[in-house]
Amino acid sequence: MIAEKLPAIAGLSIEEKFDLAVELWDEVSARQNELPTQKVILDEVERRFADYERDPSSALTLEEFKRKFSLP
Structure with missing residues (x-):
């Protein structure tokens, strides 16, 4: 799992994790044509x-x- 490779994620609050997920999703959505x-x-x-x-x-x-x- 990717989160296991980034231990700082475990220390985030649930709100921060949600914000991170939204930011990641927005970036993926904007660049979805690059997905293999x-x-x-x-x-x-x-x-x-x-x-x-x-x-x-x-x-x-x-x-x-x-x-x-x-x-x-």
């Missing part, structure tokens, strides 16, 4: 869709998904 994972994510989505097309019964309904992952 976009192609990886797209490839994974295409692979999963191909799996679904081969066997539509393997897909979960929204209700099944929510139940499986304990979502409201």
